Amino acid sequence: MNLHWVDLLVIIAYFAVTLTVGLWFTRKSRSTDRYYLGGRNFPGWAVGLSFIGGTISSMTFIGYPADSFKTSWVRLLPNLAFPFVALLAAWVFIPFFRQGKVTSAYQYLHLRFGAPVAAYAACVYMAAQIVRMATITYLLAVLLASLSGLAVPWCIVLAAGLTGLYATIGGFEAVIWTEVLQTVVLILGALVCVVVVLNAVPGGFGEVWSQAMNAGKISFDELNVTTGTLEPLRSGWALSEKTMWMLMLVGASQYIAGQLDQDTVQRWCSAKSVKEARKSMVVLGLGALPVWTTFMFLGTCLWVYYQQHPDAASAAILAGSRKSEDILPHFILTALPVGMAGLVVSAALAAGMSSLGCCVSAASMVWVNDIQRKYLVRGRSDGHYLRSGKIASAAFTLLMMGGAVLFHLADTKTIMDASITMTALFGGGISGAFLFGMFTRAGDHRAVLVGIASTVAFTGYALLMQFKILPRSFDPYYTSILANGVMLTSCALAAKALPAANRDLSHLTIWDRPMENPNDKEPS
Template identity: 30%
Template sequence: MEGFGVLNWTILIVYLIGNLIMGWVLSRKVESAEDYYIGRKTIPWWAIGLSVLATYVSAMSFLGGPAWSYGSGLGVMMIQINYPLVVFLVITFFLPFFYNSGVASIYEYQERRFGKKARAVMSLIFMATQTLSSAAVLYATALVLSFITGVDVNVAIVVITVIALVYTLMGGISAVIWTDVVQAVILVIGAVVIFYFLLDRLPQSLVSTLEDLKAQGKLNILDFSFDPTVEATVWSGVIAMVLYHTTVYGANQMVVQRALAAKNIGDAKKSFLLMGFAAFFIYFLFLLLGVLFYSYYDGRAFENSNTIVLQFAADCALPGLVGVITAAVIAASLSSMDSALNSLATVTSLDFYEKYFKKGAPTSHYLKASRWFTVGWAILIILPAMLFAQTEGSVLQLLTKVGSYFVGAKLSMYALGFFSRHTSERGLLIGVVAGFVAVWIAATQTDIAWPWYCAIAAIVNVPISIGASLLLDGRQSELSPYTIKGQKQMYRDHGLAAKEDGWYRIPGKVDPISWLLVVFFFATMVFLYLLTVFI
């Protein structure tokens, strides 16, 4: 794209400078490693919620979402339909364990429940998956800069990394969250602006356009097929992807670390509730844009489908629009990059450096070490980002596929920790290996679609872990306090308050408002059904 223009450059530069200024201002509140990891627990719940939302509704969604539905139709919405159910499970089972423990690394739970090896394995899985996902985000952002400026994608990758690194180094988790708030607002504004101008430029009315798209098979949303080789069906969305996304949001340091910065358990849960109710609308908007672009461009092939949104902004030729959209995409990406860098540094410092290499050092030392780890991870992420630059498909689809190889192991390790009395560390690790083998076989020897990989790993992992545990270590006579039953027993025996300001502290207890998530989920399913019936 040529002629980015002074106005567009001004919008983009002002936005980037604003991020750096915010990081500098917040850096004055970072005096210890704990401040860098989880702040001072003064951040309001809505800011944390917007940060969670912005982190995963990233440039992969802003660019990759429309690219995905442009090629596959609105049926891919089934992959994203499950967030209300996911948040229901996360705030009921995961958050209470992590928040009540007072830890900064959620993988410390694995050590308390099973042992040091389990914690190390979970931390390493997180590092591997987060590096790959961050690389995909980085590539998506670099693609924007390359598209609008003509700069080589690899050069753009380095530039974006440096920008995210600088303000993350200065402000820690507080800078991450507050810059994410701004980025979330810009992201939504950018999507709404594109949607408005797209509607205005469609050759037919929206209803007529949707009717044509339905005739072309682009609005086949609810596929009730039980065929496991089909990627987006009702069953893959409601069963397989619930398991997948529960792990992504409940057992992911990058996401949960924000909730640990909340003032209390109620604020931590409310921040996730915001995601549970808002995600449907945002993902539906992104995917709807994709099928509308298909109509607008008459299904033409793009050299790289991830640039469709940018191409449309350029085609509109409205002064400043490309600058706003570019800022929105970069905002979305930075909100994921800064979170990843901070969480990777936190896990590296707490789960490995402080535990095995430098015990008992002053907090100022760990703060300095964490910042150096942040720099190291920024450098490491660049290489896979350059490899992602070789793909032309949807980055959102690509990343979700990559993540599906690992989430089954994470889900099983936490599910067994929560609900299984007799699982031991040795049995657990045997099950993890078996789960990885099962996923590898499914991916290489069958046509089973990737959304089911998490479920396959869990189905194999859980019984093998329990069986191996009983065989190697026998039945456990004592109930671990880090199981759901153990937590309930501990609260009863010690006379602890079950609630704090009206919110349950005990894992497994459902807050009344959480049931609204279930109602909302069924309401969205009805909406999608009516959409396909009456168009």
């Protein structure tokens, strides 16, 4: 069963409006600063909405309802730490990156630890972005193909090609304003689904809440795959199993790492001032958790709906013979009124495209400013680097599309596992290097290189453990947080063994940062 032609028209209209908004800014991108930072003139609310759009990917749009439909709200637990991370970003990270002429996360590493560390981290980031973009594009294309009847490769070209087009031609202004539009669309799509379900269930919200609470669906219980029942999650601290506090700690660690990625730093530096950049984190901190909760509640609503309107597909998903990620597409095709289905599909597309646009721009900026300008082609005109930036954006778009096609043509699970494995192996602990540099005056490039080597060795051990080649000593879910711990500990020990020479650390640690002016438009 495919979408009605009216729904297809709604989707086409969404693509047309998105492309129009994106290409509107083509004429303004005449310098690298304008192309990558939009003239540093964005209001905080717009940057904040773009953050929300970038945070809510297509995996969230489909995955969260799937999880809460099949199990409970346990996947929401790591997100509960996010408002605290947003406060940390607003009052520590933002003024740190907004001062001292830093516009790139890896430019900071270059200033603090030198070229080898910065180049390594930049290359790892670009590789990870390609993997992430290809994965999101592939999942987005599979969803669009299942609903529209188009072949997956054509859906890859449509979704990724359109996003890459406005990101390449329109620059960061196009990315920010299309993300604002896409954020509104994706939130509207989720709300439409919730309202339709509540209207279809006798008793509405009260009945949904009561039935879900009685079944333990609105809880942080975890599904026991052996018994098929929900069981309470322990609240203690342990590395051998998932517990409530450990999941929140993992969430905090992952979101802190996300605040130190280039796509985040790029948004902060594009705001009008420190004050506006902080406003963006207020919007994100107050907005992201309710949006995540809405998607979890949508899955719970769908569970109640299919308890009262059971069919073969929902029964197969609950029985485990069909993927839980199929539940929302199934609901869209079979239960949403004509026109609304097109809006919700557009919302799912918006969730994916809002993540992709900023990834393309950020990866291109890292290539031009942190690799090409520093090491490969020095001393050229700004126009040369602007052309290089547009070529790099187009190249990352093609790599994104090529990776997604590769996922489609080959053994998808094997390739995804391999790509995630390589990213974890070489990229684990990079955020620990940032934290070591920002919060201590100790160490130089030697200490961080020791930390990188130690972290790569640790993640290699974790992967061998996960593949059962070595005995399991901790839950693999904690690999990322332990990797950052290994990085910080190794850097600290190496810094004591290899003392750094006295050097100017102005603007490079929180202890050597001058007093800030929250209304500064440009980094001083």
